[in-house]
Amino acid sequence: MARQHPDVPQAIVDRLRLICLDLPEAYEERAWTGVRWLVAGKNFAHVVWIDGGFPPAYARAAGTRGPACVLTFRIAHPTAESPRFSRSPYFSPPWFANIVGLRLDDATDWPEVSEHLIQSYRALAPKKLGTLLGDG
Numbered sequence: 001m002a003r004q005h006p007d008v009p010q011a012i013v014d015r016l017r018l019i020c021l022d023l024p025e026a027y028e029e030r031a032w033t034g035v036r037w038l039v040a041g042k043n044f045a046h047v048v049w050i051d052g053g054f055p056p057a058y059a060r061a062a063g064t065r066g067p068a069c070v071l072t073f074r075i076a077h078p079t080a081e082s083p084r085f086s087r088s089p090y091f092s093p094p095w096f097a098n099i100v101g102l103r104l105d106d107a108t109d110w111p112e113v114s115e116h117l118i119q120s121y122r123a124l125a126p127k128k129l130g131t132l133l134g135d136g
Contacts, residue, residue, distance in 0.1 A: 005033040006049040012069055012104060013047065019114045020045055023121045024129045033058075037117075042124040045117050046072045047104070061093040062101055069104040071113070073120035098123065 013035050020026050020037035026044070028037050033055050034048035050066035053059045062070050075085070077098045086092060089103040102113070122133065 006051045006054065008034050008047050008049045008069060015110065016045065016047055016071070016113075016117070019117050020121075023118070023133070024125070026121065039121055039125045039129065044074055044120040044124045048072075058093075058101075062091050062103060064103075071102045071104055072099055073102070073116050074098050074123045075100050075116070075119060076123065 016035075016037070017028060021028060023039065026037055026039050028035060031043075031046055031048075034046060036043050036046040038044065048055065048058050048070050050059050050062060050064060050068045050070060053065040058070060059065055062068060070091075072093055074096070075098055084090065085100045089105070089107070091101040091103070093099050093101050100116075102108075102116070104113075118133065
């Protein structure tokens with residue numbers, strides 16, 4: 001029997017939804033696990049719940065068997081190499097050179113999450129959509 005993918009707590013999905021769906025032409029979809037937000041078919045944010053070491057790729061990348069909630073997003077490559085993103089609550093998934101992971105918990109700085117998601121959107125959105133956000 002296939003393993004059930006754990007659901008991300010609705011309060012976290014709702015909070016991320018408010019940020020992500022406020023961006024031009026961004027949309028949400030259920031991912032193979034968790035929820036993701038896209039622009040022009042490109043995933044700029046993905047939230048996943050880790051429990052009992054599942055899903056294994058996320059558990060390994062985040063260094064936890066869970067329970068834990070993690071968010072991945074894109075960032076400018078030189079910034080992703082910053083020591084800041086190699087220290088908790090951040091982690092470096094191996095999937096793309098410009099992907100960063102962030103463990104979400106009671107200490108999460110939500111204004112900072114919002115900034116990360118806007119920058120992730122800018123990194124992947126067509127230029128005409130990114131300019132709708134103004135300078136930043």
